[in-house]
Amino acid sequence: xxxxxxxxxxxxxxxxxxxxIQALKNISLExxxxxxxxxxxxxxxxxxxxxxxILNIQAPKGSIKFKGxxxxxxxxxxxxxxxxxxxxxxHLIFNSMSVLENLQLGTYHGKKKEQSIENIFGYFPILRExxxxxxxxxxxxxxxxxxxxxxxxxDPELILVDEPSLGLAPKIVNDIFDILVKLNNVGYTILxxxxxxxxxxxIADRAYVLETGNIVMEGQADDLLNDEEIxxxxxxxxx
Amino acid sequence: xxxxEEAFRARGKLMEFFIAQVxxxxxxxxxxxxxxxxxxxxxxxxxxxxxxxxxxVVISMYATWAVLRATNNVILAILVTIVVSIFLNLLSEPxxxxxxxxxxxxxxxxxxxxxxxxxxxxxxMSHSLNQGFPISFSDxxxxxxxxxxGIINISRxxxxxxxxxxxxxxAFFYLLYRTMVGRLFRAIAENRHVAKLFGIxxxxxxxxxxxxxxxxxxxxxxxxxxxIGTASPWLGESVALKVLAVSIVAGLGNLKGGLFVGLALxxxxxxxxxxxxxxxxxVIAFVIMLIVILAKPKGLFGAxxx
Amino acid sequence: xxxxxxxxxxxxxxxxxxxxxxxxxxxxxxxATMAVxxxxxxxxxxxxxxxxxxxxxxxxxxxxxxxxxxxHTIGNAPTFTVVIVGITFxxxxxxxxxNTDYLGGTIGLFGIPVLDHPLIILFAFLLxxxxxxxxxxxxxxxxxxxxxxxxxxxxxSMGIKPKQIGMLFQTISGGIAGSAGVFYxxxxxxxxxxxxxxxxxxxxxxxxxxxxxxxxxxxxxxxxILRGVPMILPSSIASWxxxxxxxxxxxxxxxxxxxxxxxxxxxxxxxxxxxx
Numbered sequence: 001x002x003x004x005x006x007x008x009x010x011x012x013x014x015x016x017x018x019x020x021i022q023a024l025k026n027i028s029l030e031x032x033x034x035x036x037x038x039x040x041x042x043x044x045x046x047x048x049x050x051x052x053x054i055l056n057i058q059a060p061k062g063s064i065k066f067k068g069x070x071x072x073x074x075x076x077x078x079x080x081x082x083x084x085x086x087x088x089x090x091h092l093i094f095n096s097m098s099v100l101e102n103l104q105l106g107t108y109h110g111k112k113k114e115q116s117i118e119n120i121f122g123y124f125p126i127l128r129e130x131x132x133x134x135x136x137x138x139x140x141x142x143x144x145x146x147x148x149x150x151x152x153x154x155d156p157e158l159i160l161v162d163e164p165s166l167g168l169a170p171k172i173v174n175d176i177f178d179i180l181v182k183l184n185n186v187g188y189t190i191l192x193x194x195x196x197x198x199x200x201x202x203i204a205d206r207a208y209v210l211e212t213g214n215i216v217m218e219g220q221a222d223d224l225l226n227d228e229e230i231x232x233x234x235x236x237x238x239x
Numbered sequence: 240x241x242x243x244e245e246a247f248r249a250r251g252k253l254m255e256f257f258i259a260q261v262x263x264x265x266x267x268x269x270x271x272x273x274x275x276x277x278x279x280x281x282x283x284x285x286x287x288x289x290x291x292x293x294x295x296v297v298i299s300m301y302a303t304w305a306v307l308r309a310t311n312n313v314i315l316a317i318l319v320t321i322v323v324s325i326f327l328n329l330l331s332e333p334x335x336x337x338x339x340x341x342x343x344x345x346x347x348x349x350x351x352x353x354x355x356x357x358x359x360x361x362x363x364m365s366h367s368l369n370q371g372f373p374i375s376f377s378d379x380x381x382x383x384x385x386x387x388x389g390i391i392n393i394s395r396x397x398x399x400x401x402x403x404x405x406x407x408x409x410a411f412f413y414l415l416y417r418t419m420v421g422r423l424f425r426a427i428a429e430n431r432h433v434a435k436l437f438g439i440x441x442x443x444x445x446x447x448x449x450x451x452x453x454x455x456x457x458x459x460x461x462x463x464x465x466x467i468g469t470a471s472p473w474l475g476e477s478v479a480l481k482v483l484a485v486s487i488v489a490g491l492g493n494l495k496g497g498l499f500v501g502l503a504l505x506x507x508x509x510x511x512x513x514x515x516x517x518x519x520x521x522v523i524a525f526v527i528m529l530i531v532i533l534a535k536p537k538g539l540f541g542a543x544x545x
Numbered sequence: 546x547x548x549x550x551x552x553x554x555x556x557x558x559x560x561x562x563x564x565x566x567x568x569x570x571x572x573x574x575x576x577a578t579m580a581v582x583x584x585x586x587x588x589x590x591x592x593x594x595x596x597x598x599x600x601x602x603x604x605x606x607x608x609x610x611x612x613x614x615x616x617h618t619i620g621n622a623p624t625f626t627v628v629i630v631g632i633t634f635x636x637x638x639x640x641x642x643x644n645t646d647y648l649g650g651t652i653g654l655f656g657i658p659v660l661d662h663p664l665i666i667l668f669a670f671l672l673x674x675x676x677x678x679x680x681x682x683x684x685x686x687x688x689x690x691x692x693x694x695x696x697x698x699x700x701x702s703m704g705i706k707p708k709q710i711g712m713l714f715q716t717i718s719g720g721i722a723g724s725a726g727v728f729y730x731x732x733x734x735x736x737x738x739x740x741x742x743x744x745x746x747x748x749x750x751x752x753x754x755x756x757x758x759x760x761x762x763x764x765x766x767x768x769x770i771l772r773g774v775p776m777i778l779p780s781s782i783a784s785w786x787x788x789x790x791x792x793x794x795x796x797x798x799x800x801x802x803x804x805x806x807x808x809x810x811x812x813x814x815x816x817x818x819x820x821x
Contacts, residue, residue, distance in 0.1 A: 080438025355794030362788035525633045536622040
């Protein structure tokens with residue numbers, strides 16, 4: 001657990017509306033540098049919306065600060081340029097473009113070019129094999145790796161990962177989670193949203209529980225793993 | 240034998256005539272291809288139906304004419320034409336951006352707005368520019384014949400149209416498939432939301448597409464002015480319709496389909512002009528496109544956009 | 546009085562464009578139809594001595610028939626396809642008229658007998674059509690059309706058949722346009738082929754979109770103001786009217802895309818009146 005106490009990401013009283021429906025209600029949370037924080041909650045709890053609000057999508061009201069900068073005043077592309085990447089749910093990539101082209105798009109905001117595409121191929125050799133292949137023809141797991149690789153190329157410090165296990169076979173899910181742990185160990189700060197509570201609590205440092213737009217619980221991941229209520233609600237039927 | 244010889248010669252002349260028309264058609268088709276490409280660029284990246292795009296081209300032709308009349312300086316005319324075209328396209332960007340950002344509008348709204356824009360431009364041209372009279376370009380500009388064989392007459396402007404068309408199309412596809420800008424375009428064209436999540440600057444890239452459309456438009460204006468030698472307020476209208484029709488016949492947003500249908504239209508129109516009297520030739524081209532659209536309302540090659 | 550008659554003719558024309566747009570079809574075929582029936586009316590009255598009423602009835606039938614036949618293919622086509630089909634026909638009809646001396650060619654067709662009491666007849670007819678449109682708008686069909694406009698797939702999943710409604714609306718539009726053509730011919734007395742072209746299309750679009758395309762009432766004040774007012778202005782300003790239309794069209798789309806008079810607005814007005 002790497003927690004040196006600086007508030008890296010701080011959300012304060014964030015509210016998000018879809019027309020008249022309130023998706024997020026007074027969300028306040030914090031993520032410290034190099035932490036691995038997970039958001040758990042049922043489908044529709046607002047996890048995806050929360051992650052996207054950090055990128056200023058859907059006009060969040062309230063304050064979202066990243067390294068002191070107010071994100072609600074910046075355009076999404078500036079936010080990405082400032083060091084936040086999202087790995088969207090559904091392993092979204094550009095289906096009509098090749099693996100290589102998808103990665104090249106990722107380098108648009110790459111500053112130091114430390115993480116060059118070669119490095120990514122090092123992390124994910126299968127992508128090197130398939131680099132000219134149309135991304136739409138990759139398997140789900142491969143697309144997810146591509147999405148992560150692409151997300152790393154903008155030199156992020158904070159990586160938002162949205163439901164990476166959705167639609168993927170358990171073995172692949174394990175692989176992906178291993179990758180996330182490795183990334184965290186190397187120094188990336190990770191904010192993960194997941195329906196698969198058990199697995200994510202096992203690898204995270206801290207967790208927040210989201211229910212219909214509200215944060216109902218927070219704490220160390222280990223504590224929540226052993227908490228009775230959480231066990232009933234989220235850990236009973238999970239894998 | 241005498242009759243056979245004559246028949247053969249007559250058939251040869253017919254063949255010549257037909258070939259002449261087809262060659263003319265290819266240069267006209269070249270222009271249509273370029274116009275459709277610019278139109279599709281706006282459709283795919285800026286997500287607008289820019290019915291007034293050909294009007295921008297025609298106004299740029301007026302600019303060419305004005306500069307040539309005033310200074311006779313070819314380089315200046317070329318530069319001014321391109322600048323005017325880029326300027327007009329960039330100027331339209333905030334209007335379309337505003338429209339697409341309002342709730343309750345879809346791409347149809349941009350279409351209607353562009354019709355309004357077109358109306359404004361046509362009225363300006365028919366009221367104030369050259370007192371509403373058609374303009375014509377000097378013979379120097381249009382250029383003469385470069386190659387003659389019987390009836391077949393290849394003019395310098397035709398060659399410019401072909402060569403220019405090919406170069407631009409190749410350059411455009413190079414841009415699209417081998418450069419970062421092209422990747423950004425294709426990304427936004429495929430899925431604007433995902434592009435945003437990836438940190439792709441939507442506004443900047445959209446602006447870039449207007450810029451390129453403007454650059455292309457200026458180039459088209461130059462080629463067109465050389466090819467047909469005149470322009471009028473109503474040129475834009477009929478061309479705009481044809482470009483929209485070509486785009487629909489090919490399949491909205493289908494770049495490669497547009498290449499084929501654009502050329503085909505040019506040839507069909509030219510052949511029609513050669514064999515049919517007066518304004519009916521225009522109608523024939525439309526009728527053929529109409530039949531195709533009625534048979535396949537979603538386009539020959541499939542639409543790339545809803 | 547010319548003002549009123551002219552404006553009322555435009556209300557009729559605008560209504561023919563309004564109805565198909567309820568399902569997102571810009572049915573410019575209506576303009577081509579107007580050209581056909583107005584010239585037909587002209588020929589029938591000038592050369593064959595037909596009187597107004599039979600001419601009117603015949604043109605409604607022919608107008609509806611033309612649209613009905615074409616609607617078999619474009620009844621559920623995307624907006625732009627309907628647009629292209631319509632404009633192509635406008636082009637074809639215009640060229641045909643221009644090249645036909647019997648119809649007066651580019652010079653025009655003159656001498657159509659003007660009606661004795663045009664305003665009363667027009668007004669009565671408008672009431673009839675207006676009532677008809679009102680009943681359609683407030684029927685199951687009208688509500689189905691609104692669903693199609695919002696989301697065609699949703700409509701289909703509700704059992705609505707977009708092609709049927711599209712065809713119906715286009716056919717009715719053709720009938721209305723047919724009548725408008727005849728009214729125009731008998732009101733103005735002379736016809737020119739370049740009237741039924743993009744100028745008219747642009748004017749009607751401006752009227753529809755400024756007035757508001759979500760209800761049938763919007764075109765009434767829009768036609769009166771947009772078409773009527775230029776008639777009383779000096780011609781130096783009036784000749785710029787298409788430019789003003791264009792500017793207004795862009796402006797309304799960029800500010801109030803549903804038009805000035807919307808369903809919502811009328812609803813609220815009605816609620817206030819009944820004091821809820």
